[in-house]
Amino acid sequence: MKYPKSLIKLIEGFQMYPGIGPKTAERLAFFTIQKLSEEKIFSFSDSLKEAFLKIKKCKVCGNITENDVCDICIDSERENILMIVEAAKDVLVFEKTNQYNGKYHVLGGLISPLNGVSPEDINIKKIISRIEEEKIKEIILATSATIEGEMTALYIKNILADKGVFVSRIGYGLPAGGDIEYADEITLMKALEGRKKM
Amino acid sequence: MKYPKSLIKLIEGFQMYPGIGPKTAERLAFFTIQKLSEEKIFSFSDSLKEAFLKIKKCKVCGNITENDVCDICIDSERENILMIVEAAKDVLVFEKTNQYNGKYHVLGGLISPLNGVSPEDINIKKIISRIEEEKIKEIILATSATIEGEMTALYIKNILADKGVFVSRIGYGLPAGGDIEYADEITLMKALEGRKKM
Numbered sequence: 001m002k003y004p005k006s007l008i009k010l011i012e013g014f015q016m017y018p019g020i021g022p023k024t025a026e027r028l029a030f031f032t033i034q035k036l037s038e039e040k041i042f043s044f045s046d047s048l049k050e051a052f053l054k055i056k057k058c059k060v061c062g063n064i065t066e067n068d069v070c071d072i073c074i075d076s077e078r079e080n081i082l083m084i085v086e087a088a089k090d091v092l093v094f095e096k097t098n099q100y101n102g103k104y105h106v107l108g109g110l111i112s113p114l115n116g117v118s119p120e121d122i123n124i125k126k127i128i129s130r131i132e133e134e135k136i137k138e139i140i141l142a143t144s145a146t147i148e149g150e151m152t153a154l155y156i157k158n159i160l161a162d163k164g165v166f167v168s169r170i171g172y173g174l175p176a177g178g179d180i181e182y183a184d185e186i187t188l189m190k191a192l193e194g195r196k197k198m
Numbered sequence: 199m200k201y202p203k204s205l206i207k208l209i210e211g212f213q214m215y216p217g218i219g220p221k222t223a224e225r226l227a228f229f230t231i232q233k234l235s236e237e238k239i240f241s242f243s244d245s246l247k248e249a250f251l252k253i254k255k256c257k258v259c260g261n262i263t264e265n266d267v268c269d270i271c272i273d274s275e276r277e278n279i280l281m282i283v284e285a286a287k288d289v290l291v292f293e294k295t296n297q298y299n300g301k302y303h304v305l306g307g308l309i310s311p312l313n314g315v316s317p318e319d320i321n322i323k324k325i326i327s328r329i330e331e332e333k334i335k336e337i338i339l340a341t342s343a344t345i346e347g348e349m350t351a352l353y354i355k356n357i358l359a360d361k362g363v364f365v366s367r368i369g370y371g372l373p374a375g376g377d378i379e380y381a382d383e384i385t386l387m388k389a390l391e392g393r394k395k396m
Contacts, residue, residue: 003290004264010249013242016234017226028215030287032246033253033262036214041250044211048230048243051208055231064231066202089228092201 007033060130062106062123064088078103082130083140084156086110086149090142102140105130110148111155119155127156131165138166145172145190205231258328260304260321262286276301280328281338282354284308284347288340300338303328308346309353317353325354329363336364343370343388 002008007029014025032041057063058070065071072078072091081102085091091104109122130136141156143149157167172190174183183191200206205227212223230239255261256268263269270276270289279300283289289302307320328334339354341347355365370388372381381389 002269004253004262006245006249006252006264007262009241009245013245016238016242017229019222019225024217026287027217029249031215033249036250038250040214041246043207044214045243045246047204047207047211048239048246051204051227051231052234052236052239054204055202064202064205066204071200089224 057108058106061104062088062108062126063091063104072103077101080134080136081138081140082127082134082136083142084127084153085142086144086152094142102138103134103136107143107152110143110146111152112148122152124156124159128159128163131160131163136165138168141167141169255304255306259302260286260306260324261289261302270301275299278332278334279336279338280325280332280334281340282325282351283340284342284350292340300336301332301334305341305350308341308344309350310346320350322354322357326357326361329358329361334363336366339365339367 003011010029010032011022011025014020014028015022020028036044054066055064056066056068058065058073059068060073061070063070063072079102081100082105083094083100083102084105084107085094086107086109088106091106094100094104105123105127107122107124109117111117111119111122127139131139139156139160141153143153153169157169160167171194172187173194174180174187174191178187180188201209208227208230209220209223212218212226213220218226234242252264253262254264254266256263256271257266258271259268261268261270277300279298280303281292281298281300282303282305283292284305284307286304286306289304292298292302303321303325305320305322307315309315309317309320325337329337337354337358339351341351351367355367358365369392370385371392372378372385372389376385378386
């Protein structure tokens, strides 16, 4: 005996996602047909297509939006600072801090020779034209503290060297709640370098 | 800044599922719009509706099927043994062993006074009519070795007392690969009770 075809198709659908193996996919498929109402299933089904059809990249910054230009780029009260981030997700992360009122620029990836991602493959070129058009006075490089993140930050810093713009990199050090006992040496070294007068 | 509405709706959709929290739902929604092809998204979306519309319970045994009667109940070569299981999932689990060629009866739940599930709420009544109609000679009670599973097995055993059918319960003991050092006392006690001549 095998599962009905329509159930197998649904299980395979869930299995496309990262972190969802055969057992979990089966559990989710059974949950769908046994626990969810018709209304919820149809709404979820529609939302998959809708998200695909409606969401596009902002023409200015590369952030996700349902319009041509995203809410942040349209907002005239934002300061002329540009924070360079890897992905659209990172924009929301910084927005949630409520500490930043500048604009963003989403790279859509990081330079990674090992994975065949060169500077031309990500949204770097537009940074230069934005500096002029939007009279940007500071660029904050907010890529991750990984090899690819560092490499990308360094690359962008270099191409901006003669553009007359102040370039900064987000701070390094212990994360909030970080225990010195468990911190690795590079983090501690960077935390020492980044020490501040109390 | 918030996420576009269609993305929020998709995230909420994933969050309906057990074990999927806000962070995972976000990750899955982003994976959908950034990594999956239009074809795959549409196929997954359709499979949700399709599974809901096509899958129903077998009129005879309660197993899931796309037809009125499931493949197992229709199969005339199955022996006249009836294995009572909690859920449709369990049927496939036993089928995978290739050691059982009887039929099944899916309860769709277990008796659980604490959760307000009484014997009338699950598919018990039909067992008696099936015994007569299908000339069943043995009933195997294959519910879990939990309190609810035991209670349900005991209840069914009692109502079958005068039906002239042999009633058995699946074996207890150490699971395959089970380490005696880590087994609990009840399991060990049951394993002793269930010992066999070598």
